[in-house]
Amino acid sequence: MSGIIFFKTLMLEEIRKFYLDEVGCTLWLEQADCIIFKHGNMLFGFCTRDSADKEGMITFFYDNKEDVDHFYARFKDIAYSEPSYNDKYKIYQFFAHDPEGRAIEFQYFDHAVSTHRDGRQLLVSRRSVRKFKETVIPEDILFRLFETCRFAPTSMNRQSYYFKIINDRAVLEKLSDIRGSSSKPIANAPIAVAICSDPRLTKRLEQDGCIAAYHFLLAAWHYGLGTCWIAAMDRDDVKEWLNIPKDHYVATITPLGYPEKLHVATPERKERDYFIRE
Numbered sequence: 225m226s227g228i229i230f231f232k233t234l235m236l237e238e239i240r241k242f243y244l245d246e247v248g249c250t251l252w253l254e255q256a257d258c259i260i261f262k263h264g265n266m267l268f269g270f271c272t273r274d275s276a277d278k279e280g281m282i283t284f285f286y287d288n289k290e291d292v293d294h295f296y297a298r299f300k301d302i303a304y305s306e307p308s309y310n311d312k313y314k315i316y317q318f319f320a321h322d323p324e325g326r327a328i329e330f331q332y333f334d335h336a337v338s339t340h341r342d343g344r345q346l347l348v349s350r351r352s353v354r355k356f357k358e359t360v361i362p363e364d365i366l367f368r369l370f371e372t373c374r375f376a377p378t379s380m381n382r383q384s385y386y387f388k389i390i391n392d393r394a395v396l397e398k399l400s401d402i403r404g405s406s407s408k409p410i411a412n413a414p415i416a417v418a419i420c421s422d423p424r425l426t427k428r429l430e431q432d433g434c435i436a437a438y439h440f441l442l443a444a445w446h447y448g449l450g451t452c453w454i455a456a457m458d459r460d461d462v463k464e465w466l467n468i469p470k471d472h473y474v475a476t477i478t479p480l481g482y483p484e485k486l487h488v489a490t491p492e493r494k495e496r497d498y499f500i501r502e
């Protein structure tokens with residue numbers, strides 16, 4: 225489901241040029257005397273009428289401060305002031321106006337928000353996060369996260385995977401010590417999650433477990449939570465600490481929390497053709 229906010233305008237052509245060419249919105253739909261733009265998950269439209277709506281504010285927000293600065297450089301002439309931090313809302317912002325005098329705002333949230341990302345953005349922006357804020361993950365976010373994780377594919381739909389939430393600090397410390405720097409991220413997070421599968425339900429233990437784990441990583445990112453695949457946790461001592469039967473498979477144990485930094489640089493990726501073989 226979605227929605228659109230419409231504004232009346234007296235200058236549809238100028239509005240079209242401004243929001244498409246200057247702000248970088250995409251054209252979602254054009255019909256008769258109306259244009260509808262898309263910016264992230266925001267749909268907003270303008271229709272030619274005999275007066276113009278100029279109340280309210282259209283806010284465009286970005287994943288980083290640099291984007292706000294970039295737009296300020298572009299819109300210096302129509303900006304009301306330079307970008308600045310607003311402590312009340314913990315945002316970085318500046319205001320300007322569109323060609324018809326409508327107030328617009330460019331901002332960056334200087335704290336974690338669950339930003340809208342389309343499917344591609346979700347896939348390409350997920351990063352391995354190794355440092356976390358101490359912020360407690362709200363119960364309703366955990367509820368929604370695990371609710372989303374019910375939909376991972378499994379061999380013959382046997383749904384053999386399950387999650388163990390680890391929030392005992394002593395256990396987190398023990399787990400984080402077992403593989404030197406590779407497992408350290410576990411103790412940096414408020415909680416960790418072991419993603420396991422049960423051999424009584426499937427013959428495809430590893431596949432079910434690993435797919436469920438990656439599904440979890442992506443679902444967590446959707447809710448603004450960072451994760452990191454920690455390998456080689458399918459060990460007897462780990463199972464003992466977590467009360468997991470010896471014959472079950474532990475795909476990974478990932479730390480889970482709000483990333484310390486919202487933007488972690490993408491490690492180098494090869495070009496597309498490298499991954500396609502004849």
Ligand SMILES: Cc1cc2nc3c(=O)[nH]c(=O)nc-3n(C[C@H](O)[C@H](O)[C@H](O)COP(=O)(O)O)c2cc1C
Pocket residue numbers: 350351352353354405406407409452453454455490491
């Ligand atoms: C099978 C597998 C094992 C990994 N093991 C570890 C690990 O033990 N510790 C760690 O910090 N990161 C681990 N990672 C994370 C990778 O280092 C990371 O995915 C890779 O550098 C690419 O970075 P990105 O996830 O931010 O795109 C592992 C990832 C995978 C898929």
